[in-house]
Each structure stands twice: as structure tokens, then as C-alpha cells.
Amino acid sequence: MAVQAADVLAPPRATARRRQGGSLGWTGRLVLGAAALAAVYLVVTPLLSLLITAFRGPGDLLPMEKGSRWTLANLVEVYLNPSLFTDVVPNTAIFVLGSVAITFLVAFTLAWLIERTDLPWRAVIFTVVLFPLLVPGIVVAFAWTLLFAPNAGWVNVAMRTVAGLEGPGPINIFSMGGLILCQGIASVPFVFLLLGAAMRAMNPALEEASSASGARPLTTFFRVTLPILRPGILAPLILAILVALEQFEMPLMIGFPARINVFSTRLYFDLNPEDELPAYGKAAAVALLFLAAAVVLLFIYNHMIRRAERFVTVTGKGYRPTRYALGRWRIPALCFVGLYLAVAAILPTIVLVWTSFSTETGFGLDTYRTLFANPHFWPAVRNTFVVAGASASVITVIGALLAWQIFRLRFPGRGLLDVVSFLSIGIPAVIVGFAVMVMHLSLPVGLYGTIWILILAYSYRLAVSTRLSRAALIQIHPELEEASYASGGQWLDTARRVVLPLLAPSLMASFLLLFIVGFREFTIPMVLQSDDNWVLSVIMWKLQIATQTGQAAAVGTLILVFVVPVIFLLRRRLLSRQDET
Amino acid sequence: MLKVQGLTKTYATADGVFRALKGIDFEVPQGGFHTLLGPSGCGKSTTLRCVAGLEEPDDGTISIAGEVVTDRARDVHVPTFCRDIGLVFQSYAIWPHMDVFANVAYPLQVHRPRIAAAEIRQRAMEALHLVGMEEFATRPATKLSGGQQQRVAFARALVRQPKLLLLDEPLSNLDAKLREQMRFELQELVARTRVTTLYVTHDQAEALAMSDTVAVMVAGEIVQNGAPRAVYDRPRNALVAKFLGSANFLRGKLLESCSSAGIATVALEDGASTIRAAVPAGLSAGTMVDVIFRPEDATTRFDTVDGAIECSVERVVFQGGMSEYQLRLGSSLLRTVVHPSAGAQRGDRAWITVEPLRCIVFAPAA
Numbered sequence: 051m052a053v054q055a056a057d058v059l060a061p062p063r064a065t066a067r068r069r070q071g072g073s074l075g076w077t078g079r080l081v082l083g084a085a086a087l088a089a090v091y092l093v094v095t096p097l098l099s100l101l102i103t104a105f106r107g108p109g110d111l112l113p114m115e116k117g118s119r120w121t122l123a124n125l126v127e128v129y130l131n132p133s134l135f136t137d138v139v140p141n142t143a144i145f146v147l148g149s150v151a152i153t154f155l156v157a158f159t160l161a162w163l164i165e166r167t168d169l170p171w172r173a174v175i176f177t178v179v180l181f182p183l184l185v186p187g188i189v190v191a192f193a194w195t196l197l198f199a200p201n202a203g204w205v206n207v208a209m210r211t212v213a214g215l216e217g218p219g220p221i222n223i224f225s226m227g228g229l230i231l232c233q234g235i236a237s238v239p240f241v242f243l244l245l246g247a248a249m250r251a252m253n254p255a256l257e258e259a260s261s262a263s264g265a266r267p268l269t270t271f272f273r274v275t276l277p278i279l280r281p282g283i284l285a286p287l288i289l290a291i292l293v294a295l296e297q298f299e300m301p302l303m304i305g306f307p308a309r310i311n312v313f314s315t316r317l318y319f320d321l322n323p324e325d326e327l328p329a330y331g332k333a334a335a336v337a338l339l340f341l342a343a344a345v346v347l348l349f350i351y352n353h354m355i356r357r358a359e360r361f362v363t364v365t366g367k368g369y370r371p372t373r374y375a376l377g378r379w380r381i382p383a384l385c386f387v388g389l390y391l392a393v394a395a396i397l398p399t400i401v402l403v404w405t406s407f408s409t410e411t412g413f414g415l416d417t418y419r420t421l422f423a424n425p426h427f428w429p430a431v432r433n434t435f436v437v438a439g440a441s442a443s444v445i446t447v448i449g450a451l452l453a454w455q456i457f458r459l460r461f462p463g464r465g466l467l468d469v470v471s472f473l474s475i476g477i478p479a480v481i482v483g484f485a486v487m488v489m490h491l492s493l494p495v496g497l498y499g500t501i502w503i504l505i506l507a508y509s510y511r512l513a514v515s516t517r518l519s520r521a522a523l524i525q526i527h528p529e530l531e532e533a534s535y536a537s538g539g540q541w542l543d544t545a546r547r548v549v550l551p552l553l554a555p556s557l558m559a560s561f562l563l564l565f566i567v568g569f570r571e572f573t574i575p576m577v578l579q580s581d582d583n584w585v586l587s588v589i590m591w592k593l594q595i596a597t598q599t600g601q602a603a604a605v606g607t608l609i610l611v612f613v614v615p616v617i618f619l620l621r622r623r624l625l626s627r628q629d630e631t
Numbered sequence: 632m633l634k635v636q637g638l639t640k641t642y643a644t645a646d647g648v649f650r651a652l653k654g655i656d657f658e659v660p661q662g663g664f665h666t667l668l669g670p671s672g673c674g675k676s677t678t679l680r681c682v683a684g685l686e687e688p689d690d691g692t693i694s695i696a697g698e699v700v701t702d703r704a705r706d707v708h709v710p711t712f713c714r715d716i717g718l719v720f721q722s723y724a725i726w727p728h729m730d731v732f733a734n735v736a737y738p739l740q741v742h743r744p745r746i747a748a749a750e751i752r753q754r755a756m757e758a759l760h761l762v763g764m765e766e767f768a769t770r771p772a773t774k775l776s777g778g779q780q781q782r783v784a785f786a787r788a789l790v791r792q793p794k795l796l797l798l799d800e801p802l803s804n805l806d807a808k809l810r811e812q813m814r815f816e817l818q819e820l821v822a823r824t825r826v827t828t829l830y831v832t833h834d835q836a837e838a839l840a841m842s843d844t845v846a847v848m849v850a851g852e853i854v855q856n857g858a859p860r861a862v863y864d865r866p867r868n869a870l871v872a873k874f875l876g877s878a879n880f881l882r883g884k885l886l887e888s889c890s891s892a893g894i895a896t897v898a899l900e901d902g903a904s905t906i907r908a909a910v911p912a913g914l915s916a917g918t919m920v921d922v923i924f925r926p927e928d929a930t931t932r933f934d935t936v937d938g939a940i941e942c943s944v945e946r947v948v949f950q951g952g953m954s955e956y957q958l959r960l961g962s963s964l965l966r967t968v969v970h971p972s973a974g975a976q977r978g979d980r981a982w983i984t985v986e987p988l989r990c991i992v993f994a995p996a997a
Binding site: 260263264265266270277280 | 683684685712714716722724728797
């Protein structure tokens, strides 16, 4: 079953429901109630604890610690401090808007070339464009520093040799420009998927009607194609801004050395300062602003998606949209695609592999031997898979149960549950990590510092699974379940023998998607790190910071080696298959 | 006005080669209404799309008003936007981001050389008036019902007074009652504007009611081409007979040789009955043939008639204005229509006679 990116990101929608409360029985009520509670625990309580922390002081105490009390001092200190508004806010704004602009330009062009033109090798290009989706952002960021660092970056060295220049440069990645470019390119695959889906969903007859009315191709593009695509473009635009706002890897790897602070890095360093105690209260106060912006964007996004649904038209016969012939634009188009793929996927892969195999004595496996002997490495490998797998399972199960309740039942608070699940898209990862940290440091439950806390924190992404399950449930007519009740089956029988098998493909897709997301996660394990719960992305960062470049590159290479076959395996299953005509 | 010759199109699919069009030829005179009629997948829409320029055939020529717009052999393909056509889609393809007026005015706005705004306004409103939608001019396109969208689609197709109007199953998305009404309106519209029309449908009632000429298409070929009555009364083979209207089939043995076309006697399979039917030339006595006649051509009586075929009533289906009788003759089930006042019941004997000229004989294909 092909999963559309759009399925995951659609907002709550009113559809016809059937009353099924009577058939639930005690098992049903128990299971569903537990799922609802879990959802609330995973999403709402961390946010509440964040809110409370902001209003409890003094700043370096935990909200529930002895000696803390209600205060506005945190907010005063943070919001009256000009540095927030002269440094962090403008930097974040420039960073977000600049990178989104670049992402959109590149992603739209790529999506157009692949969906609407006769570009050669479309299928291969499609796969390679999506390749960075599975790779942790920090790995790509690291590879880019190896390529574009002013002194020793490969590209700079090459350019200097060719042009006979001296000194550092000419390209300095550690700058606002470098940061924007890197983030822009890193976000392309995800936006590319969404824009491609919008283009594919367009009724081709609308353009054909324009042509049959006498309009030239360029006129058709501006007067029909673009206006109709507009809602399908604006919604991903808002989402891209939301995602850029929460980005952490690029600002950490590239922005920080350049002394550029954005929200996410500012929060991180407030929580992990080098020589002070973490300032929980102040960090929470900063986080509030961040969170408010994210929620506003989320509601705008919601509105955009509803508008987009108005323009969906019934297609008559399932013809595909016409593909425009590129003609003499074929070479420039291929150059553009080639340049993008080189920078986004090919060069980073080469530099990582090369660096991992270079040792003092030429090429060899020494770096790998050292890495494998590192006492942190194998536990990190295990942790990565365990946390990704466990959180994916948790979210899939809870999300499916949640979706079933929201979609099939009527009960007070149902709308709220739907909102809770949808909200989880909009919460920046660094805030999730922070909120979970504060909550569990305050609770007597001893989860802090273990991988369990990572599993808990990763599990806030309920929206993904809820949306996918909902899309699948729409296809399963309620009468199928009613037939089970009419045959004497109880809720558990119906769930196990009717709903579950029918939902299975969607559950599989949800699990895989969430596993990938968990696999590449960096922000949350960084915020919640302790000696016992390192994962692969964190270990790579630690090695790189300790200037063990070779070993860091080796970790990156190993991740790539795992990811490449997976993406080929998943391409058919998970990603919207683009047709090969 | 429209001349199509030797149109061929083949698709490569996962299961091999699919020949969508196998050499289509037809002509439509100025002001004529020509229908391509056939089941799904027969290639009628592909033919229309080739005429519109939305698809390129592998072989063949198409010319509109004397101008060759497609000629594969000489590598001529005039793009869609340069053809003087109006096209109505099955899904109407009304642009959702414009209102009704903007949809209809669009062909005039993109016209080169430019048309003055005042003239555009006047002609667009005239087109809307033609379809009875002038009050809806400022309504957003997303707020129209199916029938209204269709009218707007017609107005848009006709606003620049094209030489050729192309209609791709425009009525199939409407419910039955609306379909009848729209069919009538469409006929009026076409008659008033006298535009040359090519119509594609799978609904034989539409084809018979609206067309000057009908081409029956099956599996990429035109099987029969002619005026509706001619095709209905004298189908060329069993396929056409079955597709247009209902037909009764009987098998039998020709009892007389026919050097020229005429009336001959056929002994039916059940052994007891004979029927006199119109027979084509060149069949010899003893040939096994198919005899076809339409339910409405059979007279059904409930007392003995000389020379009639005796059957027994198996089922009577009351349909309001008439009753359909299902009569058993040996292993065949025949259908006739009778006025509902005839009170026959299951098990009664019935005698049917058919005017020989209304009975057609086909030598069955091998």
C-alpha cells in the first residue's frame, strides 16, 4: 500500500460517524481508555510541565524542587533582555525564511521536472533525491563541513588549487549564508514529496481544457496550473517554515561555530551550559515564545489544507497529466539535477567513505577497528535500533487505537483528543526533549538518563500514526465491523479479526515511517543525553567534537551502508510510486 | 469538414502491446452530428483525443475544415491550442479558481490577435445566455451543481464559435432524469449553432436520438457506420445488432439457396418451427444461420395463427407502459413487448409472427 505524505499531514475533518459505544464492552473501554490516557501523557503533560517551569523560579532550580516558588522573574529576565530580540529572534527569522526559500525553489523545480516533463532517468533520480530522508541530518551536516570548511574542506582545496589562491576559502560554510544553504538543501526531499503529490493530484483535464480553448502552454501554466496548485503549494510552505523553526542539526554543526544562535541552539545551550547549572526557568521562558510561534503556524497550516481540499476535482478517466517535452532544456535541467544530487547526496557519501578509510598509513580499516573497540559504539548501535523500534511500535499501536476512537465513536472530549494528536506535529523536537527532561527530573520515577526516557520522548509523534490509520479506516466501511457484532462477536474479536487485518498494511507503513524518523533523530537524544543512552547520531557528534574525524566519518559511513538498501526496499512500499510512463 | 483516415495507435503495456486503434476512417460533413458509439475500451475516446490533438496517433491523417492537422507520414502535428475546436470533457474540467464568467471568457481572453474587452464581455454573456446560465456569471465555479457545470462547459466550448465541437461522454456523470433533459438541451444547442459535432458515448439511446450518423466501434475498429435507423434496422453483424437495442437470436438451417438477396425460409433449431426472413446473397441451402429480430417487431397472439412460431410463456414482466414477455422456444428464450392489457400468464401458449423484412439473417462467423 502506497502511503501519501499528504495523508499524514491532513487536519481533523468532520465525516459521518456511527454510534458504536454499545458494542464496546469492558475490554474495549479499557483498551481505548488506556490509549487515550497514554496519548495525553505523551503529548500534553510534557507541555504542561514546560508551562509550569516557566513560571517557577529561581531559574536554576527544577520546578518541583525545594525552594522554588511561583514567579514571573524568568519571563522578565528573558523578555526584557534585548539579546533575545536583537540576536536570537532576527537570526531565527533570517535562517527560517532564507532556508525555506531555497528549499522551495529547488524542491519545486525538481518536482516539476520529475512529474511534468520528460526528464530522462526519472525513476532513478526520484530514488536518489529521497535518499537523504533516511540519513540523520547531523551526518549530512558533518559531511558538508568536511567538504566546505574554509581551510581543509575538499571543495575549497580543489578550488584553491585550480585558481591558484591563497588563504582560507573561497567558500566559508560557517556563515549565515552557509547555514541557510545547507538547511535549504537538507529540507528538499520532504517538500519535494509533498509538492510532487500535489502535482500528481491535479486533474489533467483542467490543463487540456485550457489548451483546447486556444491557450499556449506558457499561458496555461500561469493561468491554470499555478493557480490550481497554489493551495497545494502554500500548505507545504507553512509546514516547511514549521519544520525549519525546529531544526537543530545544522544550527549546531554550522551555525554555532559561526556564533549564529537560533531558537533551538539557544535552548539547547541554556539546558547544557558548559560551566554553569542548567537554567530551567529561563529556558522554559524562551521555549514559550518558540512554542507559541509553532502553534500559530500549525493553525495556519490547518486552514491552508482545508482550502486545498476545496480544489480537488473529480477526474473523469484517470489520464495522467501531460508531460512537457524539455527539448533543448534537457541538458540544463540535467545539470541542475546533477548539481543538486552531487551536493545533497553524492559528494557527502564520497567524503564520508573516503575519510573513514583514510588512516595515517594510507587506506585501511584502522579507523573502523578503533571504532569497534570503542566501548560506547556497540551499545549506541543497540540503543538506536531499540529506541527507534520500540517508539515506532508504541506510536503505531496508540495512534491506531486513537484513530479508531476518534473516527468511529462519539464521546465527550473526542475533538480534544483529535487536537492533541494533531498538535504533536507542531511541537519542536528540542522543546519535547526539554519538556520530557523537566517532567522526569521532577517525578520520582527513575527514568531519567536511561533509554526508556528516549522511547517516551520519541513517542510524542502520535500524529503520524493517527493520520495514517485514519486514512486507512476511511476505506474500511463501518458495516464490516457491524457485521461482526451482528454475528455475536465482541469488541476484542472485532478488533482482532476484522479491523486489525484490514489495517495491517497501514500499520506496517506507519511503523516503518516512524522507525526511520526515530533512526535519524538527533535533537531529543542530545537534550536527554547521559552516559547510558547514547545513540548513533549522538556518538557521531561526540567523536566529531573530540576531533576524531575519521571515526566520526566511519559512523556516518556505517549509517549510510544501512540506509541505502533500506531505501530501495522501502521505495515500493512506503513512498508514493511515481509512474514510469 | 472533419476527415479522419487510417488512424492507428498502439500502446506498450506491462502485458505486451495493446492496439487501441486499428485504422479508423470516417468523415463528418459541415454541420453534421457524428457519434462514435461503443463499449468501454473500444478506442472512441482515444480517437476523439487524437482529433483534439491531445494525443498523437502512430499512423493516419486528420484534417479539419480542409487543413491537415495531423499527418504522421509527413510529420505534421498541429498542437491542440492551434486547432479551432471546442472540447467538452466527461468531468467538465471547469476551473475551480475562476468564476463562471471567467471560465467562459477564457478562450476569448487567450485569443491572439487580442479581442477587445468589451467584445469579450458581450460574447461571453451571449454564450452564457445560450445555455441559460447568465444569472450565474459571478458564481464561483466550486459552487455549481453537475448540470450547471456542464452547461458552463458547453458555453466555454462554443464561445469562440469553433469549426468543430468535440464532446467526450458529457452526459455520463449525470443521473438518469437530468441526462434526458440535458440531451434535449444539447440537441437544441447544436441545432441552433449549426456547429459540426463529434460525439463519443457508450449509451446507445443517446447515439440513436441525437446523431445524423453513428459509427459503432468495437476493439479499435469501426464495425458499422451509417444513419441511426440504417444501423439499427440493418446491423451488419450480430455484434452491432446486440449493441444497438435488444435483439432475439435464433439458430436454424437455411432451407433455400439464395443467389441474390431476398426472402427465404429457415428451419429453426427446435425442429418444429420455420420462419421467413430477409437473407443476404450467396448463401446455399443447408447453411446454419443466425436469425435476429427485435422485440418490438414481433406480434404476439394467444390463439393459433398459421405460419406463426409456437412458444410457451415463461415470464411476464410488467413495466408500466408495456409488458415484456419472455417466451420459451426449445432452448431459446425470446423477448417480445405486448400491451399490458393482454392478460397471459406463465405456462400459456403464445404465437409470434415477424414481418420477414424485419428479420435479419447472418451466416455465423467461423
